Amino acid sequence: MDADVIIVGAGPTGLTLANELLLAGARVVVLDRLTERNPQSKALNLQPRTAELFDARGWLAPIADRALTNLPGGHFAGLPLDYSVFDTRFPYQVGIPQGLVEETLETRLTGAGVPVLRGTELLGLSQDADGVDLTVTGTGGERTLRAAYAVGADGGRSRVRKELGVAFPGRDGRISLVVADVELADDPALPTEWRLPSYEPAENTTTFLTPLADNVFRFLFASEDQREPGRDLPITEDEILRALRQARGGGVRLVRVKHASRFTDASRQAERYRSGRVFLAGDAAHIHLPAGGQGLNLGVQDAVNLGWKLGAAVSGWAPDGLLDSYHSERHPVAARVLQNTRAQGVLTVPDPDVQALRAITAELAATPDGNRLLAGMISGLDIRYAMPDGPAHPLLGARLPDVELRSGRGLLLGGRAGIAAGWRGRVDHTPGDDAEVRLVRPDGYVCFAGDTDGLDAALTRWFGAPDGQRTHFSLSHKLPVASTVDGQPAK
Template sequence: MNADVDVLIAGAGPTGLLLANELGLAGVRTAVAERLPRRTGQSKALNLQPRTAEVLDCRGWLEPLLDRSLALLPSGHFAGLPLNYGALDTAFPHQVGIPQARVEEFLEDHLAEHGVPVQRGRELTSFQQDADGVTATLLGPDGTESTVQAGYLVGADGGRSTVRRILGVPFPGRDGRIGMAVADVELRPADEAPGEPVEGYETHRRVTQVPGGDEVFAATEAGSDGTGEPWHLPDLSPDPAGLAFLLPLGGGVHRLILGGPEQQGVDRDAPVTADEVRTALVRCPGPPRELRAIRWASRFTDASRQAERYADGRVLLAGDAAHIHAPAGGQGLNLGMQDAFNLGWKLAAVARGRAPTELLATYHTERHPVGARVLANTRAQMALTLPDPDAMAVRDLLADLLTTPEANHHIAAMIAGTDIRYPMPGAPHHPLLGARAPGVQLPSGRAALLTAAPTSAAAAAAKDWGDRVDRLGPLGPAANGDEALLVRPDGHVCWAGRNDDADSLRAALARWFGPIS
């Protein structure tokens, strides 16, 4: 098949855009098709976890994003119970408070450097695949259809993924049992005359444009709403009246999360009413607050589902298209972006003919268990917020356990994503094999051999893969000067051995980066 592009990505959220950047960095012909005609300026997520910060820093992309952030939060939480990020083995022991819209804007703007187009207002409606590629049909804003021939298709098109539905991949799990809502609200200053709130807004699921765009986040002081109000951990203690907490976004705008009797049994596409918001504001800790306007609002549930497989032939799933879960602990955006970081270099290598298609199988085997663990911990977190006496007893016990450094570190590393360790062939005793190599910079998007011995047998072997593997020194996280580490483009160690062990290194190089001609 004479393909128009090597890879077509459906969906221009954080997952699809990060994947497109990874493919563009590797020189892969890529296009992104997005149903919405323009960015909404809305932000479902507001944070980057430490592992996602490492991922972006690995490519040199974190620093410009930090300039757009609202706050650096030194802790995480598990069902509202505090987690100490200061003890984590990372250069970024904090969450980065940043609206999802700003992450998307940065990633899309960065695509211009690689010449990767984001085709907005073009909805993928169908596709067919065969042994040679994928033929996708896109519906344009004027109602006309066009076809795109691609080597591979990636569905990064959200929880109601069209790609997943057409592919027919089972999506087992359970439907939501708890209804909740999120809204960005303007609160009336104490010195402003009372009046009726402005209720004109569009729900997130159907929105095409929010009046005013992204100015809701303009001129925000880091860590406050411009009047000194700090970010804080949400109070998720079980309460029969329901859950309600606020986060300041700047300019008098707050993010309100609400979940009470009023949100149960309501259709997910039903508008969130001003009365619901007012009721929740009364439950929020702190002084009385009056609603002036709702910027946007959306409903969600604690539905928990995961695609049975992340790849089927030449079609792959990533982000919410592969898994949905309650937004507990602030993991959703991060899970999807880390899917993209794992998949990008592998898909690039296969698409460019440098690695066998079998490499793509490791995307599922590595990321599916990570997604399953997030689904499990978010279900546990939601159970701990229920006003049930037994759930409250478990919550009290967990709160006591989390006062011990070991237990707190274990849960903190899980939520932060810094404890991920992929299964790797080789010496299982090495503490870094399969784990991430903190602090390693890979701006080229290529792999790297870490060694303090540039003339060693290992370094000489790596030269044969010189178009795919850089050599970095000093040794960095390796245990001693006799060792070398092979780090994949996603920052995970895929080989650890002695500098004179060229044979096992060659086997690892061929496995992960393809044979040499």
């Protein structure tokens, strides 16, 4: 074996996953066909749940130090959402370009000696009972790497997904947009503060202009010819200038275009996230309109869900069904993001009837319950996984805010010393006098809460048999097929 796990793709998903696996003690190799990181940052934000997860690992500070700003709250199709209603240390979005997040995550890996093989492209993949063979090409020519597991974190056009033959149902893009980072000449009329996207029906178009740094602005606009949304159609300076002038008036002066690319509202999701020893995560598993700023966050959270489970498999203590729970937990979460981004796309259509719907949606979003529902959805704070163990408890399956999980192990809070001794090395224990205990998975979700009746079963279900015993429980027999999101059955 060349590694325990080979990750294809050094985007935010692959790099987060590699860091998670490193914590679990796995031997990881990351490969990416690009010789250098894509200089254009698509995403510009960490949602509260992602900030919480990075913070729990102790990784947030170096990222937040490089943030351009914090955005108070979020938005749904441009309608403002208040995150301060949640019990979180991060009731805001960390405003940071994707490239800086990737760089920080990659620096952690290279510092720990994890190979990140750039200029190495996956060409093909096959698997047998014991491992996965990946045919790659790079500076040394074509060769085959072998690992116990492989993960396709290789973006929306994933080669891994295609090699596996996993279906990617959904629909193609209907609108084409351009995202451009442009340098503009000084002009007092230009915005000086980062702002949430807004929608101005009077202009009959959605544009978004926000300052990044040094007179460079992020400018987003819909392409002129919606009938030809070819993603690879070259973008001219004239096209950008015309859109800028339409949005900002004739006085705007374009100094240069730093980066520009097209994207669409295509919406698709992989039918299954696991194929034997190979997994799909991030954009390789789901694509959608980047409305509300969710894609990077979804991918990072896929990685945090999968990382400790794969780590357990590599370490040899994964209980039956643990690896399958990655699909059953994460597929419904992305399905809901696809649903909300499609809804957001509709709400920006410049049609009087759609605007009537938008006006009513705005009223609903401004109510406490409406805000809570939408803000929970976009921020990632409302995710709740189905947990088979324990008495009904408001925390079961939900995230535990403010919990430190730097070791990447599970955490038992409360109960007398020694009750988790059989799981030492897999579960840390902070004893306490509370009447109830809380068992937190390495990804920050509570998998048991209550008195200690049933605790051993939950420990065994999620962390394997205690030292020296066989596994008695099989997750695959107990877990429902789909998780719920905020108490609602996921579609």
